[in-house]
């Protein structure tokens with residue numbers, strides 16, 4: 001059986017997709033497939049197009065060449081809301097929480113459960129709290145007080161809350177743009193746990209990270225971007241953590257590896 005026959009169909013796919021910002025090609029004819037139950041880590045230097053990839057998949061910006069496919073059908077999201085409605089959840093780099101609102105309020109943000117029939121319908125606060133605690137425990141973060149203000153959460157916990165939310169509201173694809181502020185190992189571990197829970201529940205995950213060791217720990221595939229183009233699309237069998245670290249650090253080695261892999265796997269050109 002070929003690899004294509006054993007893999008689940010892609011949830012999201014880019015085919016020869018380009019995004020221009022003025023004269024700059026932030027993504028240049030990029031092709032990649034993101035499948036259910038797989039974590040694809042996106043790596044590349046500053047300005048290589050990682051955030052643009054998240055923006056185009058999440059409906060924030062539109063492509064001007066090639067195609068974006070959802071379940072094999074070409075789509076063009078009009079807004080992040082449209083992408084969300086299609087089951088694509090995004091944990092933004094500058095993830096905003098309402099700091100003074102409680103954790104459970106942030107979890108629901110306008111989609112709170114209610115009880116009773118109109119006109120006596122009321123917020124079901126007990127259910128909202130309980131659901132938040134359960135959803136957080138499901139992604140490996142037990143024991144969070146749902147009534148504490150979101151400002152009290154650490155960076156990793158905020159990301160985790162966003163992942164828990166995505167799972168609760170039935171997302172099929174999860175996009176994570178790593179925060180700019182460096183995270184501690186403990187914070188990375190938390191986010192890693194949440195991401196692995198999401199994978200176990202069959203989401204297609206696209207995680208932008210600048211940390212090759214973290215990427216190697218959680219990733220099934222590694223999409224390397226350079227100057228907006230796909231410079232490598234590797235599996236765990238192709239690289240170990242040291243190679244991934246070196247690839248991140250230097251363009252030359254990356255180019256050599258890409259050339260070699262393309263010779264060995266001509267089908268990489270189609271990804």
Ligand SMILES: Nc1ncnc2c1ncn2[C@@H]1O[C@H](COP(=O)(O)OP(=O)(O)OP(=O)(O)O)[C@@H](O)[C@H]1O
Pocket residue numbers: 021022024025026027044045046047048049050051052053
């Ligand atoms: N809104 C914009 N207007 C003009 N140029 C942009 C815009 N957004 C991105 N670019 C350019 O597109 C290219 C890709 O940027 P992008 O932010 O996607 O890269 P990145 O890999 O996410 O970088 P970083 O790691 O610094 O976040 C860069 O050359 C950047 O300067």
